Every structure is written in C-alpha cells, then in structure tokens.
Amino acid sequence: MARYKVGLETRERILEATRTLLADVGVEGITLKAITDRAGVRAGSFYNLFETKEEAVLTVVRDAITAMDPGDEASDTLEDLVNAYVTFLTEQSSMAQVYLQIAVTTTSTNEPIRKRIAKGQQYRVERFTSALLRDVPHIGAAEAKARIESLIAALNGFGIARHIDRSFDLHGHTRRMLELTTAP
Amino acid sequence: MARYKVGLETRERILEATRTLLADVGVEGITLKAITDRAGVRAGSFYNLFETKEEAVLTVVRDAITAMDPGDEASDTLEDLVNAYVTFLTEQSSMAQVYLQIAVTTTSTNEPIRKRIAKGQQYRVERFTSALLRDVPHIGAAEAKARIESLIAALNGFGIARHIDRSFDLHGHTRRMLELTTAP
DNA sequence: GTCAAATTTGAGCATACACTCTATTTTGGA
C-alpha cells in the first residue's frame, strides 16, 4: 500500500504501463517483465505495491469500466451525452480500447465483470433514454429505450470499426446515428 | 502434414479445440495443455501436425476471418445479406466470437491481420451497398455507402451487446437498423 | 496377413514466468 508520494507515483506508472500494454499488445503480452520494463521499475517494487500481477490487471480493467461509466450530470442533452462518449472513445483511446477488449472477451469465467459491464451499459441506456425523451417526448418510453439501445450498441460498433480502419468516419457516422435516433 | 484420414480428423479436432478455447477463455487461456486436453490428443500428435502453437492459433484466426467474409451470391437483397450476417453471429458463435475478439484486439503488431479484416469489411460494404442501391436507387452511391458503413458497424456492435447481455434483442435491433438504412 | 508410412505417446529438456526475500536506498516528518 503506497504511503509516500514516490510510491503513489510508482503505482500510477505501473497501472499506466499495464493499461497501455493491454491496449497495444493485448492480454497475452501482459508479462511482469513487460509491465516493469515499461513502467521503469523492478519486480520488487511491483510486488511492494501489488500482491499479484493479476491484481494490477484487474485494477486496470476496473478503472476502464469505471471510466466508461456515464457521469452524473443531470442537464445534458442527448447530443452532449453522445459527443462525450465518442470523444472518450477517441481521446482516451487506451482506456476505451481496454474496455472494448474486455467487453468482447469477457466469458463465463468472468461473470462478475460481465455483469459490471452490463450494468454500466444499462445505466447509460437509462440516462440516454431520459435525454431522448426530453428531446422527443411523444415517441414513448419503450420506443425511446429501443432506439437508445441501438444507438449505444452502434456507437461501440463504430469504435471498433475505427480501430480496424482509421479512415472510418466516426464523427460522421455518429451524427447520422444521432439524427436517426432523434427523428420525430 | 496429415495424410491419413485419422490425421486429418485429429487436425480438425485440434483446430476446433483451439477455436472454442479462444471463444470461451480468450487468448490467455490458449496453452498447449488446454488445447491438447480439449482435443483429446498429446503434445507429440499436436507437433506432428503443427509446427508451433502459434501456427494453430493463426490458422483458427484466418479461418474465422474467412468465415466472416461474405459469400459471392449475386442476387441477394439487403435484407437477405443482413439476416445471413446476423444468423452467422448467433449460430456460429465461437467463430463469430473469435472474429470479434480479433477485430478488437488486433494491434500494430498484427498489421497484416488488421488489413485482412479491413479488406473483408470493405468487401462487405461494397456488396451491401450494391444491394441497397437495388432497393432504393435514388439515394445515390455515396449516401448508400455511408448508410451501409453505419449498418455494418452497428451490427458488429449489436453482436457485442448481445454477448454482454443475453437479453439484448439482436433481431429486433437489426430490423430497426435495416428499416432506417432502407428508408427512402 | 504383410509391411512401410503415418500417427501417437509420453518422458524429458530448456526457458520463460510469477513471485519471494533480504540487503540497500530513499522518503518524509520531527
């Protein structure tokens, strides 16, 4: 448990190294050597701060899931919410990358994590649905929710498409999807 | 190189074991022991057929990418193409799962594979765009392509959403997305 | 049934891996 300032900084360096390795190389590239090399520390330092390598990886995974959770601002329009999500996908790219990887690879052996992700997605659906109903109240709650579920899943698909092909027009497709979702 | 019938069958068993392990456990669970246990063979048999573990994994990856490639039928409607894709996502679930995992985790170190996936996606975009233009010719080629890119990325996002949450209505959302895409 | 080719087994090898533990160095407060 880090107490001193240098320990806290080392911890953060280790987590950042783990995160960028996950994003860059994938889970198979996560060895202790790769983490410590990237963080600029040695094994002893690592184990002073984390009990196991697994603990560091799980911390990064939890951070990524938490980072993808919507904030609690009460006054956002759907457009603001969508743009914030897309901005996150593009600007926090290693965090978003870790999140998408987890979302795809989470298996029955990782049931708690899968549920955590599903819960975050449901929360996002609720928040985006509320925002949509403020914009177009007459479409009804069930229709609004269905539209938002499509929207959010599509945005995740757009994030992946952009990863595969850098020329994918993430903002253009987001705008199109937003127009279709908010159509009266 | 398998010559006898039993060798060919063993090879297929090994590939299937590798594929289902990738889908079930992810790349970190791919050890030689896990593969051979699941395939019901021993290490020597494995290495009679594959030079390295990596070769077996890459073969499975390539098979998954190839399986996701659209077929060459010339007369399909967009609805047929979309339904075939979605059926594949749901019924060939370990193959689709491997594909989505590869798509998300492919990194700069796997540039040839990323390009292979991007090429397959582009081909799918072309085929689906042609089908859309047969349905609604007046929207123009650029608009049709943009709509199809959104559609395909969204379908992939739907596949992931269903993986996270089994209650995600894949067919319902697909239908909605298809209607929006084909709107005049 | 025979027999050469193919396949399979499994003991063993080298090494990468996660981790321990002790000596040394650094930090931070008095």
Next chain:
DNA sequence: TCCAAAATAGAGTGTATGCTCAAATTTGAC
C-alpha cells in the same frame, strides 16, 4: 540532521510452458 518507515533492486526459487525425440502403435494399400 536523524531515524523509522517506505520503497527499491535484484538474485534466486519453483513451476508452467512450448517443444523435442525415440519408441510404440495404427493406418491403409496391396
């Protein structure tokens, strides 16, 4: 400056991992 707590380095340990290789078994054609 002192000193206890915290942090760090790195040699070493045990084991999991990918793979080799020779003996044994099976396959398939004649």
